[in-house]
Amino acid sequence: xxxxxxxxxxxxxxxxxxxxxxxxxxxxxxxxxxxxxxxxxxxxxxxxxxxxxxxxxxxxxxxxxxxxxxxxxxxxxxxxxxxxxxxxxxxxxxxxxxxxxxxxxxxxxxxxxxxxxxxxxxxxxxxxxxxxxxxxxxxxxxxxxxxxxxxxxxxxxxxxxxxxxxxxxxxxxxxxxxxxxxxxxxxxxxxxxxxxxxxxxxxxxxxx
Amino acid sequence: xxxxxxxxxxxxxxxxxxxxxxxxxxxxxxxxxxxxxxxxxxxxxxxxxxxxxxxxxxxxxxxxxxxxxxxxxxxxxxxxxxxxxxxxxxxxxxxxxxxxxxxxxxxxxxxxxxxxxxxxxxxxxxxxxxxxxxxxxx
Numbered sequence: 235x236x237x238x239x240x241x242x243x244x245x246x247x248x249x250x251x252x253x254x255x256x257x258x259x260x261x262x263x264x265x266x267x268x269x270x271x272x273x274x275x276x277x278x279x280x281x282x283x284x285x286x287x288x289x290x291x292x293x294x295x296x297x298x299x300x301x302x303x304x305x306x307x308x309x310x311x312x313x314x315x316x317x318x319x320x321x322x323x324x325x326x327x328x329x330x331x332x333x334x335x336x337x338x339x340x341x342x343x344x345x346x347x348x349x350x351x352x353x354x355x356x357x358x359x360x361x362x363x364x365x366x367x368x369x370x371x372x373x374x375x376x377x378x379x380x381x382x383x384x385x386x387x388x389x390x391x392x393x394x395x396x397x398x399x400x401x402x403x404x405x406x407x408x409x410x411x412x413x414x415x416x417x418x419x420x421x422x423x424x425x426x427x428x429x430x431x432x433x434x435x436x437x438x439x440x441x442x
Numbered sequence: 443x444x445x446x447x448x449x450x451x452x453x454x455x456x457x458x459x460x461x462x463x464x465x466x467x468x469x470x471x472x473x474x475x476x477x478x479x480x481x482x483x484x485x486x487x488x489x490x491x492x493x494x495x496x497x498x499x500x501x502x503x504x505x506x507x508x509x510x511x512x513x514x515x516x517x518x519x520x521x522x523x524x525x526x527x528x529x530x531x532x533x534x535x536x537x538x539x540x541x542x543x544x545x546x547x548x549x550x551x552x553x554x555x556x557x558x559x560x561x562x563x564x565x566x567x568x569x570x571x572x573x574x575x576x577x578x579x580x
Binding site for chain 2: 279282283285286287288289290292293294295297298301321324325328
Protein backbone atom coordinates (compact mmCIF):
# COMPACT_ATOMS: atom_id res chain seq x y z
CA UNK A 235 0.00 0.00 0.00
CA UNK A 236 1.42 3.38 -0.93
CA UNK A 237 0.17 6.90 -0.87
CA UNK A 238 -0.24 8.17 -4.43
CA UNK A 239 1.15 11.47 -5.63
CA UNK A 240 -2.24 13.20 -5.67
CA UNK A 241 -2.58 12.57 -1.96
CA UNK A 242 0.97 13.30 -1.25
CA UNK A 243 1.04 16.69 -2.96
CA UNK A 244 -1.47 18.11 -0.52
CA UNK A 245 0.99 17.51 2.31
CA UNK A 246 2.12 20.95 3.42
CA UNK A 247 5.41 19.53 4.75
CA UNK A 248 4.80 21.26 8.02
CA UNK A 249 4.01 19.84 11.47
CA UNK A 250 0.32 20.25 10.59
CA UNK A 251 -0.97 17.17 8.80
CA UNK A 252 -4.11 16.90 6.83
CA UNK A 253 -6.37 14.62 8.90
CA UNK A 254 -7.22 12.27 6.04
CA UNK A 255 -3.55 11.78 5.24
CA UNK A 256 -2.89 11.27 8.91
CA UNK A 257 -5.43 8.49 9.12
CA UNK A 258 -4.08 6.95 5.96
CA UNK A 259 -0.56 7.20 7.33
CA UNK A 260 -1.57 5.50 10.52
CA UNK A 261 -3.32 2.71 8.67
CA UNK A 262 -0.34 2.33 6.39
CA UNK A 263 2.07 2.24 9.33
CA UNK A 264 0.00 -0.40 11.08
CA UNK A 265 -0.17 -2.52 7.95
CA UNK A 266 3.54 -2.12 7.33
CA UNK A 267 4.39 -2.97 10.93
CA UNK A 268 2.30 -6.10 10.73
CA UNK A 269 3.82 -7.14 7.39
CA UNK A 270 7.28 -6.30 8.66
CA UNK A 271 6.75 -8.22 11.89
CA UNK A 272 5.53 -11.22 9.94
CA UNK A 273 8.51 -11.01 7.59
CA UNK A 274 10.88 -10.76 10.54
CA UNK A 275 9.15 -13.74 12.19
CA UNK A 276 9.60 -15.80 9.03
CA UNK A 277 13.19 -14.68 8.57
CA UNK A 278 13.90 -15.55 12.20
CA UNK A 279 12.34 -18.99 11.80
CA UNK A 280 14.36 -19.65 8.63
CA UNK A 281 17.56 -18.50 10.32
CA UNK A 282 16.90 -20.69 13.33
CA UNK A 283 16.32 -23.61 11.00
CA UNK A 284 19.61 -22.97 9.21
CA UNK A 285 21.51 -22.76 12.49
CA UNK A 286 19.84 -25.76 14.10
CA UNK A 287 21.82 -28.39 12.16
CA UNK A 288 25.37 -27.22 12.93
CA UNK A 289 24.33 -26.39 16.51
CA UNK A 290 22.90 -29.88 17.00
CA UNK A 291 26.06 -31.50 15.64
CA UNK A 292 28.19 -29.17 17.77
CA UNK A 293 26.25 -30.02 20.96
CA UNK A 294 26.60 -33.74 20.31
CA UNK A 295 30.35 -33.46 19.62
CA UNK A 296 30.92 -31.32 22.72
CA UNK A 297 29.05 -33.88 24.81
CA UNK A 298 31.35 -36.56 23.42
CA UNK A 299 34.46 -34.50 24.26
CA UNK A 300 33.14 -33.83 27.78
CA UNK A 301 32.39 -37.49 28.28
CA UNK A 302 35.89 -38.48 27.11
CA UNK A 303 37.35 -36.30 29.87
CA UNK A 304 34.93 -37.34 32.59
CA UNK A 305 34.06 -40.99 32.23
CA UNK A 306 36.61 -43.44 33.56
CA UNK A 307 37.35 -46.11 30.98
CA UNK A 308 35.78 -44.13 28.13
CA UNK A 309 38.50 -45.72 26.01
CA UNK A 310 38.93 -43.02 23.47
CA UNK A 311 42.25 -42.66 21.72
CA UNK A 312 43.93 -39.26 21.39
CA UNK A 313 43.52 -39.53 17.61
CA UNK A 314 39.78 -40.20 17.93
CA UNK A 315 39.43 -37.29 20.35
CA UNK A 316 41.28 -35.03 17.89
CA UNK A 317 38.86 -36.09 15.16
CA UNK A 318 35.85 -35.13 17.33
CA UNK A 319 37.45 -31.77 18.19
CA UNK A 320 38.07 -31.17 14.45
CA UNK A 321 34.45 -31.92 13.68
CA UNK A 322 33.27 -29.60 16.47
CA UNK A 323 35.51 -26.84 15.06
CA UNK A 324 34.06 -27.37 11.59
CA UNK A 325 30.53 -27.01 12.96
CA UNK A 326 31.54 -23.85 14.81
CA UNK A 327 32.86 -22.48 11.51
CA UNK A 328 29.55 -23.32 9.85
CA UNK A 329 27.72 -21.32 12.52
CA UNK A 330 30.16 -18.42 12.02
CA UNK A 331 29.63 -18.52 8.24
CA UNK A 332 25.87 -18.32 8.66
CA UNK A 333 26.23 -15.36 11.02
CA UNK A 334 28.60 -13.76 8.49
CA UNK A 335 25.99 -14.18 5.75
CA UNK A 336 23.33 -12.59 7.92
CA UNK A 337 25.61 -9.62 8.57
CA UNK A 338 26.49 -9.35 4.88
CA UNK A 339 22.83 -9.06 3.95
CA UNK A 340 22.63 -5.68 5.66
CA UNK A 341 23.63 -2.87 3.33
CA UNK A 342 26.35 -0.55 4.60
CA UNK A 343 25.18 2.87 5.78
CA UNK A 344 26.59 6.26 4.92
CA UNK A 345 27.75 7.49 8.29
CA UNK A 346 28.10 6.35 11.86
CA UNK A 347 24.82 8.02 12.94
CA UNK A 348 22.82 6.35 10.20
CA UNK A 349 24.58 3.04 10.84
CA UNK A 350 23.75 3.14 14.55
CA UNK A 351 20.12 4.11 13.86
CA UNK A 352 19.70 1.30 11.33
CA UNK A 353 21.37 -1.21 13.59
CA UNK A 354 19.09 -0.15 16.42
CA UNK A 355 16.08 -0.59 14.13
CA UNK A 356 17.19 -4.08 13.17
CA UNK A 357 17.95 -5.11 16.75
CA UNK A 358 14.55 -3.85 17.91
CA UNK A 359 12.81 -5.74 15.14
CA UNK A 360 14.65 -8.94 15.98
CA UNK A 361 13.84 -8.36 19.63
CA UNK A 362 10.17 -8.89 18.75
CA UNK A 363 11.12 -12.50 18.30
CA UNK A 364 13.00 -13.08 21.53
CA UNK A 365 9.95 -13.77 23.66
CA UNK A 366 10.48 -10.83 25.97
CA UNK A 367 8.05 -8.75 23.96
CA UNK A 368 5.02 -10.59 22.76
CA UNK A 369 2.96 -9.45 19.85
CA UNK A 370 2.90 -5.69 19.68
CA UNK A 371 5.84 -3.57 20.59
CA UNK A 372 5.79 -1.90 23.96
CA UNK A 373 5.05 1.81 23.68
CA UNK A 374 8.14 3.77 24.58
CA UNK A 375 7.93 6.86 26.70
CA UNK A 376 9.35 9.57 24.51
CA UNK A 377 10.75 12.60 26.23
CA UNK A 378 9.96 15.95 24.69
CA UNK A 379 12.86 17.00 22.54
CA UNK A 380 14.53 20.23 23.61
CA UNK A 381 15.66 20.76 19.99
CA UNK A 382 13.15 22.07 17.47
CA UNK A 383 13.15 20.33 14.12
CA UNK A 384 14.51 22.08 11.06
CA UNK A 385 12.15 22.46 8.09
CA UNK A 386 14.06 19.72 6.27
CA UNK A 387 13.77 17.39 9.25
CA UNK A 388 10.05 18.09 9.40
CA UNK A 389 9.79 17.09 5.74
CA UNK A 390 11.74 13.90 6.38
CA UNK A 391 9.61 13.10 9.43
CA UNK A 392 6.42 13.63 7.39
CA UNK A 393 7.70 11.26 4.73
CA UNK A 394 8.75 8.59 7.23
CA UNK A 395 5.38 8.90 8.96
CA UNK A 396 3.62 8.38 5.66
CA UNK A 397 5.55 5.17 5.12
CA UNK A 398 8.17 6.29 2.61
CA UNK A 399 11.30 4.19 2.34
CA UNK A 400 14.68 5.95 2.44
CA UNK A 401 14.92 5.60 -1.33
CA UNK A 402 11.42 6.91 -1.96
CA UNK A 403 11.83 9.73 0.56
CA UNK A 404 15.13 10.79 -0.97
CA UNK A 405 13.56 10.76 -4.41
CA UNK A 406 10.63 12.91 -3.30
CA UNK A 407 12.87 15.49 -1.68
CA UNK A 408 15.37 15.43 -4.55
CA UNK A 409 18.20 14.24 -2.31
CA UNK A 410 20.17 10.98 -2.27
CA UNK A 411 19.00 7.95 -0.31
CA UNK A 412 22.05 8.28 1.90
CA UNK A 413 21.37 11.92 2.70
CA UNK A 414 17.79 10.99 3.57
CA UNK A 415 19.17 8.25 5.83
CA UNK A 416 21.45 10.74 7.53
CA UNK A 417 18.52 13.13 8.15
CA UNK A 418 16.57 10.23 9.54
CA UNK A 419 19.44 9.33 11.87
CA UNK A 420 19.66 12.93 13.11
CA UNK A 421 15.91 12.94 13.67
CA UNK A 422 16.12 9.77 15.68
CA UNK A 423 18.85 11.19 17.85
CA UNK A 424 17.00 14.48 18.33
CA UNK A 425 13.70 12.82 19.18
CA UNK A 426 15.41 10.02 21.07
CA UNK A 427 13.45 7.58 18.98
CA UNK A 428 14.61 3.98 18.94
CA UNK A 429 13.06 3.07 15.62
CA UNK A 430 10.78 4.19 12.81
CA UNK A 431 7.67 3.33 14.81
CA UNK A 432 8.77 5.77 17.54
CA UNK A 433 9.28 8.45 14.90
CA UNK A 434 5.80 7.85 13.55
CA UNK A 435 4.34 8.14 17.03
CA UNK A 436 6.14 11.44 17.51
CA UNK A 437 4.94 12.69 14.13
CA UNK A 438 1.35 11.74 14.88
CA UNK A 439 1.51 12.85 18.50
CA UNK A 440 2.84 16.30 17.61
CA UNK A 441 -0.01 16.92 15.31
CA UNK A 442 -3.04 15.59 17.09
CA UNK B 443 21.59 -54.46 19.54
CA UNK B 444 19.11 -51.67 18.81
CA UNK B 445 19.07 -50.76 15.13
CA UNK B 446 18.25 -47.17 14.31
CA UNK B 447 17.68 -45.58 10.90
CA UNK B 448 18.50 -41.86 10.74
CA UNK B 449 17.02 -39.89 7.82
CA UNK B 450 18.54 -36.40 7.74
CA UNK B 451 19.97 -34.50 4.77
CA UNK B 452 22.59 -32.78 6.94
CA UNK B 453 25.69 -35.01 6.91
CA UNK B 454 27.08 -33.48 10.11
CA UNK B 455 23.90 -34.10 12.09
CA UNK B 456 23.75 -37.65 10.71
CA UNK B 457 27.39 -38.33 11.59
CA UNK B 458 27.09 -36.81 15.06
CA UNK B 459 23.94 -38.80 15.87
CA UNK B 460 25.61 -41.93 14.52
CA UNK B 461 28.68 -41.39 16.71
CA UNK B 462 26.64 -40.62 19.82
CA UNK B 463 24.18 -43.51 19.48
CA UNK B 464 27.03 -45.85 18.49
CA UNK B 465 28.66 -45.10 21.82
CA UNK B 466 25.32 -45.89 23.48
CA UNK B 467 25.49 -49.34 21.90
CA UNK B 468 23.11 -48.78 19.00
CA UNK B 469 23.73 -49.84 15.41
CA UNK B 470 22.89 -46.69 13.44
CA UNK B 471 22.41 -46.34 9.68
CA UNK B 472 22.37 -42.81 8.28
CA UNK B 473 20.74 -41.90 4.95
CA UNK B 474 20.38 -38.41 3.47
CA UNK B 475 16.89 -38.60 1.97
CA UNK B 476 13.43 -40.13 2.10
CA UNK B 477 13.89 -42.42 -0.92
CA UNK B 478 17.14 -43.83 0.47
CA UNK B 479 15.33 -44.22 3.80
CA UNK B 480 12.50 -46.22 2.25
CA UNK B 481 15.14 -48.34 0.44
CA UNK B 482 16.91 -49.04 3.75
CA UNK B 483 13.59 -49.89 5.36
CA UNK B 484 12.88 -52.47 2.65
CA UNK B 485 16.28 -54.14 2.79
CA UNK B 486 16.79 -54.26 6.53
CA UNK B 487 14.89 -54.20 9.79
CA UNK B 488 15.07 -51.43 12.37
CA UNK B 489 13.82 -50.78 15.89
CA UNK B 490 13.48 -47.03 15.44
CA UNK B 491 13.54 -44.40 12.69
CA UNK B 492 14.69 -40.82 13.34
CA UNK B 493 13.32 -38.57 10.58
CA UNK B 494 14.02 -34.91 9.88
CA UNK B 495 10.86 -33.07 8.79
CA UNK B 496 12.64 -31.05 6.08
CA UNK B 497 14.08 -33.45 3.54
CA UNK B 498 15.22 -32.58 0.02
CA UNK B 499 13.41 -35.28 -1.96
CA UNK B 500 10.13 -36.11 -0.23
CA UNK B 501 8.47 -33.98 2.43
CA UNK B 502 9.39 -35.41 5.85
CA UNK B 503 5.74 -35.56 6.93
CA UNK B 504 4.92 -37.71 3.90
CA UNK B 505 7.97 -39.81 4.70
CA UNK B 506 6.71 -40.41 8.24
CA UNK B 507 3.28 -41.42 6.90
CA UNK B 508 4.92 -43.73 4.32
CA UNK B 509 7.10 -45.37 7.00
CA UNK B 510 3.96 -45.88 9.10
CA UNK B 511 2.16 -47.51 6.17
CA UNK B 512 5.06 -49.85 5.41
CA UNK B 513 6.05 -50.82 8.96
CA UNK B 514 3.24 -49.81 11.35
CA UNK B 515 5.07 -51.16 14.41
CA UNK B 516 8.22 -49.10 13.80
CA UNK B 517 8.36 -46.15 16.22
CA UNK B 518 9.32 -42.83 14.66
CA UNK B 519 11.16 -39.95 16.26
CA UNK B 520 10.59 -36.71 14.31
CA UNK B 521 13.21 -33.98 14.49
CA UNK B 522 13.11 -30.42 13.14
CA UNK B 523 14.66 -27.02 13.69
CA UNK B 524 11.93 -25.00 12.02
CA UNK B 525 9.41 -23.25 14.21
CA UNK B 526 7.19 -20.19 13.91
CA UNK B 527 7.34 -18.83 17.40
CA UNK B 528 4.42 -16.44 17.27
CA UNK B 529 2.32 -18.33 14.80
CA UNK B 530 -1.15 -19.15 16.01
CA UNK B 531 -1.72 -21.19 12.88
CA UNK B 532 -1.67 -24.94 13.66
CA UNK B 533 -0.89 -25.64 10.00
CA UNK B 534 2.56 -24.20 10.58
CA UNK B 535 3.39 -26.24 13.65
CA UNK B 536 5.51 -28.86 11.93
CA UNK B 537 6.22 -31.00 14.98
CA UNK B 538 2.50 -31.21 15.79
CA UNK B 539 1.91 -32.22 12.17
CA UNK B 540 4.61 -34.87 12.50
CA UNK B 541 2.83 -36.26 15.53
CA UNK B 542 -0.39 -36.34 13.54
CA UNK B 543 1.40 -38.15 10.70
CA UNK B 544 2.41 -40.87 13.15
CA UNK B 545 5.62 -39.85 14.91
CA UNK B 546 5.71 -41.21 18.47
CA UNK B 547 8.03 -38.51 19.74
CA UNK B 548 9.07 -35.09 18.44
CA UNK B 549 12.38 -33.45 19.24
CA UNK B 550 13.30 -29.89 18.39
CA UNK B 551 16.76 -29.07 17.04
CA UNK B 552 19.21 -28.09 18.36
CA UNK B 553 19.30 -30.85 20.96
CA UNK B 554 22.02 -32.25 23.20
CA UNK B 555 22.96 -35.90 23.78
CA UNK B 556 20.85 -36.41 26.88
CA UNK B 557 17.77 -35.04 25.10
CA UNK B 558 18.34 -37.33 22.14
CA UNK B 559 18.88 -40.32 24.41
CA UNK B 560 15.69 -39.50 26.35
CA UNK B 561 13.77 -39.18 23.09
CA UNK B 562 15.17 -42.46 21.75
CA UNK B 563 14.22 -44.29 24.97
CA UNK B 564 10.74 -42.75 24.93
CA UNK B 565 10.27 -43.77 21.29
CA UNK B 566 11.49 -47.30 21.93
CA UNK B 567 9.29 -47.80 24.99
CA UNK B 568 6.63 -50.12 23.70
CA UNK B 569 4.37 -49.04 26.53
CA UNK B 570 3.95 -45.74 24.73
CA UNK B 571 0.77 -45.88 22.68
CA UNK B 572 1.34 -44.78 19.11
CA UNK B 573 -1.31 -42.08 19.40
CA UNK B 574 0.32 -40.47 22.38
CA UNK B 575 2.71 -37.68 21.59
CA UNK B 576 5.48 -36.82 23.91
CA UNK B 577 7.23 -33.62 23.15
CA UNK B 578 10.67 -33.37 24.66
CA UNK B 579 11.39 -29.75 25.46
CA UNK B 580 14.88 -28.47 25.17
